[in-house]
Amino acid sequence: MSFGVIAASVAVASAAAGTYFSVQGQKAAAKGAEMSAEWNADQARKQAKFEESTAQENMRRKRENNKREIARRRAMGGRSGLKETGAVGDMLLDTSERLQQDVDDIWRTASTRSTQLRGEANMSIWEGQQAKTASKYAIYGSIAKGVGAVASAGMKMKGSLGGAKGIDVSGAPQAYTIDGSYK
Numbered sequence: 001m002s003f004g005v006i007a008a009s010v011a012v013a014s015a016a017a018g019t020y021f022s023v024q025g026q027k028a029a030a031k032g033a034e035m036s037a038e039w040n041a042d043q044a045r046k047q048a049k050f051e052e053s054t055a056q057e058n059m060r061r062k063r064e065n066n067k068r069e070i071a072r073r074r075a076m077g078g079r080s081g082l083k084e085t086g087a088v089g090d091m092l093l094d095t096s097e098r099l100q101q102d103v104d105d106i107w108r109t110a111s112t113r114s115t116q117l118r119g120e121a122n123m124s125i126w127e128g129q130q131a132k133t134a135s136k137y138a139i140y141g142s143i144a145k146g147v148g149a150v151a152s153a154g155m156k157m158k159g160s161l162g163g164a165k166g167i168d169v170s171g172a173p174q175a176y177t178i179d180g181s182y183k
Contacts, residue, residue: 008157015153019146023139030135037128041121048114048121055110059103066099 082088
């Protein structure tokens with residue numbers, strides 16, 4: 001067997017093996033990207049839920065503190081002999097509204113953050129799907145490239161076999177030409 005035939009055979013085998021391993025690597029990368037995206041999304045959703053539950057607890061505490069503050073102010077006014085009418089009543093109402101606004105701010109902040117985290121979770125899932133799709137097309141490209149490499153190496157082997165034995169790879173004898181070459 002000639003060196004050309006051996007080299008072409010090795011080229012065919014390595015092209016096929018390279019294509020196989022490339023496809024397997026791309027499949028593994030796609031699976032890893034998808035799993036990573038799902039994990040990231042799950043973590044973001046859990047964080048959003050934690051942010052909301054923490055905010056609810058903080059709001060509960062803030063409301064209790066607000067009630068105590070209003071009661072303290074009423075008690076101080078009562079000890080001073082002030083009635084809860086006019087300016088005193090307006091002051092208590094204003095204080096109550098400001099304290100409630102603090103409660104509302106806690107929820108607004110947590111709600112904004114949890115919405116952002118849920119958006120990140122959705123984006124993570126989308127990115128995982130895009131990576132999977134991109135990998136699918138990369139696999140198609142690897143297969144096409146591998147088929148081309150195998151075909152090219154096969155043609156080289158055909159040339160090596162035909163030149164060495166005077167026959168084509170189908171085994172049919174070739175015609176001998178006047179100049180001494182095979183046809």
